[in-house]
Amino acid sequence: MEKLVILWDSTALAHFHYQQVIMMAVGLLLLYLAIVKKFEPLLLLPIGFGAILTNIPLAGFSEAQGLLHYIYAVGIETGVFPLLIFMGVGAMTDFSALIANPRMLLLGAAAQFGIFATLFGAIALNFVPGFDFTLKDASAIAIIGGADGPTAIFLASRLAPDLLGAIAVAAYSYMALVPIIQPPIMKALTTPAQREIKMAQLRPVSAKEKIIFPLAVLMLTILFLPSATPLVGMFCFGNLMKECAVVERLSKTAQNELINIVTIFLGLAVGSKLSAEKFLSVETLGILGLGAIAFAIGTATGVLMARLMGRFSKTPINPLIGAAGVSAVPMAARVVNKVGLQANPHNFLLMHAMGPNVAGVLGSAVAAGVLLALVG
Amino acid sequence: MEKLVILWDSTALAHFHYQQVIMMAVGLLLLYLAIVKKFEPLLLLPIGFGAILTNIPLAGFSEAQGLLHYIYAVGIETGVFPLLIFMGVGAMTDFSALIANPRMLLLGAAAQFGIFATLFGAIALNFVPGFDFTLKDASAIAIIGGADGPTAIFLASRLAPDLLGAIAVAAYSYMALVPIIQPPIMKALTTPAQREIKMAQLRPVSAKEKIIFPLAVLMLTILFLPSATPLVGMFCFGNLMKECAVVERLSKTAQNELINIVTIFLGLAVGSKLSAEKFLSVETLGILGLGAIAFAIGTATGVLMARLMGRFSKTPINPLIGAAGVSAVPMAARVVNKVGLQANPHNFLLMHAMGPNVAGVLGSAVAAGVLLALVG
Amino acid sequence: MEKLVILWDSTALAHFHYQQVIMMAVGLLLLYLAIVKKFEPLLLLPIGFGAILTNIPLAGFSEAQGLLHYIYAVGIETGVFPLLIFMGVGAMTDFSALIANPRMLLLGAAAQFGIFATLFGAIALNFVPGFDFTLKDASAIAIIGGADGPTAIFLASRLAPDLLGAIAVAAYSYMALVPIIQPPIMKALTTPAQREIKMAQLRPVSAKEKIIFPLAVLMLTILFLPSATPLVGMFCFGNLMKECAVVERLSKTAQNELINIVTIFLGLAVGSKLSAEKFLSVETLGILGLGAIAFAIGTATGVLMARLMGRFSKTPINPLIGAAGVSAVPMAARVVNKVGLQANPHNFLLMHAMGPNVAGVLGSAVAAGVLLALVG
Amino acid sequence: MNSEISAQLTEAATLMLVGMGFVFAFLTLLIGGIKAIELFCLKFPSAQTAAPAQTRKTLPGNQPHKTDPATVAAISAAIHLHRQSTK
Amino acid sequence: MNSEISAQLTEAATLMLVGMGFVFAFLTLLIGGIKAIELFCLKFPSAQTAAPAQTRKTLPGNQPHKTDPATVAAISAAIHLHRQSTK
Amino acid sequence: MNSEISAQLTEAATLMLVGMGFVFAFLTLLIGGIKAIELFCLKFPSAQTAAPAQTRKTLPGNQPHKTDPATVAAISAAIHLHRQSTK
């Protein structure tokens, strides 16, 4: 009889708080978005599952000696997991389009205005009662506008670990929503004639250029922004492994097994930050709102910059490709291509959009470095 | 000259205890079973090798700064390795047969009687001088009857770390011995006519059912047995990754490279627990004996439950499939199939035995959760 | 304005020491050797990149909470990474040639004279002002003559962590330079007639012999040199996994994904030891010089031993194969083959050189064990 | 001593009853759960999950199995050989 | 309170200007860098990197993708089948 | 100072002798070991290890290399192409 009482007391039924139930529903929602809506499933599925696990009463997944606690301490607190992901993404990224047309970097730069405008907006939100974001919080939130998951997680783990869960979820959700968020903005800021512009074919890029490129990026970062070198350094390391063609074994492992293993753990650990006490607050709503604004502003400034460049360029520039500057590789570039095809069924912009797309990755890593240097 | 003396003193010859020699022989025996007899080689080979390494005098593999010490501390003490293995096994498991015929869960439940009867037996063994099992020890030993390696290692690491080596070795050895242990019991408890019973073909199971299933299992476990959620949660996570079909990269890695890496380390770390002082005791004999009894009882109650169910079922049930309820996936199901074919060369029971087989995995995870909740 | 000052102050430009610039140049040189000259790219590329990262001012890669600091602490300080590499190399090594002609072990033994002569030389260098090698330092340096990367890193991490960077770089560089260092020595110590000697074909080796071999090596090491069992043990474990043919999954993972992941991390961590204060010293020049001498002496004693053996052997022995005794698998064996073909275009020595080649791996592991036992 | 073991035995017996009871109760509940899932899926046969072949992936480099160059090379060689041998 | 937020806002505005300025400056520099690389590569078109096919690897077991035995088996089977079917 | 180095040198020389001696002794022993293994294997040529092709594996999912679907697709395509090209 007594055993039955202990057993009952050891069921979750006797210990559930309603907030935990809500957070599990959030976890299930993320699983739904990942599985049915195919929203960034590689990240949102483990995050959603981690959110469910971390909110189980009595199970202690995120307490001392809990599985998620260990994973978080080893991989996120140290910053190791997002850096390894970045290495793997570097090993998957092809910079040819950017090297062939380096001016595209300006589009990647312009789109980062989404980050800095959101930083301002997050502080402005403090006028609303209930919000009290510090400059660190605001910076970590703003980086959502960088549209780059590992960068956002790395910066949040450094500047605002308490907000990490909400920031990561917002970042990946909006990256998945790029096909919905971007097109109306792109169409509003361009004329049909502009959207039909065909761009000149890109020159071929030699293997040597592709090998020197990551080293040059690293050198510039070392000289001018050492605080960005963890992110940029690992990214360039991955890219160098890919392009140098002498360590194919390592490059393949970095972009397959290693990144897969780290992705599983990273997702679970991020999900473990979706605990009731930290997520169920008005701040989360603020983060979600600000994140959407950041994406929208980044898209807009990217397109406007492309229009501006088109005015002064000898070769024609389709302003749509500016939208790819937010990164969200390769989703944003695909959206550009699709909107371009709607305007002109023979106009394939995918390769041209890859330039600003990868430029956006560098741009947001640089922005993260600036924030770390000035706010961190 | 002096150097030669130091060198001699640094050979093992001057420091061997006879128990260490015996334990190395045990290690070699495990290697023999793994390589020549093909007994669960994936685990018994690293365990055997770890047993040899940990018993080398002066080498300090399992002392501070020793390789096996690190691996054990990182992976077993934390419980991380068995949980990752369970995730991988989840990603390999197909629940179709069980979803198509959910009553098979009762067979998976019945076979767990092997666990609880052995728990009673282990305590009863305390009447024999030399044995002094606590309730925690007894629970950790009893879980051998669950016929599930990672569950046994996880529970032993929580309840009786000192017995972990012997328990893991017993669990994997008996899982390998299933084709020898089970058939006589199965034949003794069934009539030839019963063994010839053909079962109705299973209905096809939709992808959606297979996706919802792991989530439903997790929800029930959360509600009624949170202490089982580490095991069941990771298992269901692996299974969800497999069935959802949107994270194939992660699922493949979980069931290949990741589980392989963890298996190597898990085996070596378990082997490191086969040190002379802990293994060479009368308790180990008790564990080996109790483990065999647990398997036998589980098989028997599984078969008897199947007979009982057959009496009340509208569709025919071949009682042999009850034996698969002990889990030992997929060995036990194959044994059922083989014994079935001996009775009727046209009666293929493999698919029907997969239901109770995977039910047994859930059943022993639930039993482990009960033991953790009541004894841990 | 103030922000700009902070930003300027947070650029590396304001903080560079000239030594750091030199070390980055060293890192770039290693990258050049790896990529353009194809010198051991799998190791020298990550090492070179790690050297660049660790010398970035303000980035703190190798300070507390830095990425390379974590990797070094987890993998090198513990000795885990070189041991895992050794396991993988074991799983890649085929001992058939050695088992078929076990006398080749004597060549692997003779070539280790490079190690011990260099140990003497390193101490003798203390007569030169500026050098002050302890016996531990000297031993760690001497192991470069073993021509085996993981052995050198393991021993250096145990005996002289401060010299680890220089030692690892020297070891891998000279292993890459084997085709340049060895041929002149081989030709100087042999007559053209000797280089033309054809050797008898090797007998086939059974699977059973190949399975027992790693266990026999382990047993001998346990009995006579426990201090070498970490290296030899993991090597034999890898080899047993390969040869036993029952754990193909594990063997494949050990020689592919696992060794690749560890190689990336090992290289970066070794590179992190190439910091200005530790590398830019006269000692590094001494290490580079001694390393070259060690390789040369090892090659010479290997060839001389082969000549000696040829004099007493019934079957003919081509003295060139003695050069393969330094290990540097499989480069040294290929060099032997090439030099042999120059003397006689129909004389393929590759298989015959594989015997002393893998014998050299065992030989240097044994030598490392001796040094650990007597000096460690 | 023996009385202590007897107490333990009683506890073990209780554990056995409670444990087996719980295992059966839990898995019986799960039977109900599976039947409920079946009914749910019959009522709402979603087109999406029925056609998992549409799966798209969005991370860079996430292309499903590109055929290995070595495989392609091997096939080409095989075809070539075959073509010659059937001439 | 509000004055505090205003101070923060000023700081945020400064950050915005300095940050965007830096991002633009940095990436503009990189444009120059890429052009410099292009010129450099035009001047020194190295034969080595132009022919990365010569890549040799030296670690044991570092053979690039040996064709999988299963692949070979599959191909053989396919060829065999094909041969029979075209007889 | 120099006397100290001389002492070290003596120690290094001893190490050299003892070390090389041990390495030779150990590897010579191993020669004996290998010959013993050979004799043992000649005496007891086990059928089991001689036929490692029978290897069975028992963990779930432990099937050796199932041929990749992509491989199969590639082969089918290749065969198809070939069939058309040889018509």
Ligand code: NA
């Ligand atoms: Na971006």
Ligand code: NA
């Ligand atoms: Na079970």
Ligand code: NA
């Ligand atoms: Na060597």
